[in-house]
Amino acid sequence: MSIALFRIDDRLIHGQVVVGWGQPLHVGFIVLVDDAVRASPWEQDLYRMGVPSDLEVVFASTEEALKRLPEWENDPRVGILLAGDIGTLVALSANSLQVKRINLGGIHHRPGRSQRLRYVYLSDAEAEDLRRLAAQGVEITAQDVPTARAVPLQEFA
């Protein structure tokens, strides 16, 4: 198997990821790519809470993720790679051809962002980054849970 979902979600590990996607995909591991969480054992313990014991959580910095992506892609289990911001996935995509699809699962309001969908707010620069990735062949859709429609990027950015 491989990474079934490359997801951007600023809530990181939470119910939609563990249950909403994890159950139907029969996920065996979640990779959380976040430099700050990677540096904090306390934050890692926090994100492990509530994750079933048979679901492995791997914490990685962006740099580590770039090195280990081929390993995760060859893992016999199904995985989800999760990042909290667009910049992390842009960095991974720029340095790896393995990121072919990106799921926008939750990017919430902050100053400078405008609402694009109920759960997607983007600044103009973030929208431009996503359009650039799409132009390079990465399929980008917004879909908070599997039962929702996958909304193509061109409909909201």
Next chain:
Amino acid sequence: MSEATRGVIVSHAAVAQALVSAVAAITGVSDALVAVSNDGCDSGALAERLGRAIGDKPAVLFVDLPGGSCLTSAVRLAKGKTDVAVITGVNLAMLLDFVFHRDLSPAEAARRAAEAGTRAIRTPAA
């Protein structure tokens, strides 16, 4: 007399508000609990909502699930505070116990509430 401990219910969608309404309907107590939903929030926005709900009062944070965004925000906020306790798996039975024991410290009120909530989980023969 020390200030009564406040209960803050932190949940997905409208669960928290529904529990506040149910407690008021059963007990007539309407000033003990505050509802906070994570709807539309990233972790920063949820932390702000929680901070406003607690104010500077002693509080027990009743979280719906033992993991996820509601819990991570609650635990971050309670970190290092002796007057804020966190309990997960909120149910109506634990809230009914809590509203009548708000004179206890947050830690003691949370311990009692956890026991009451656990006792309420049964599988009666049909």
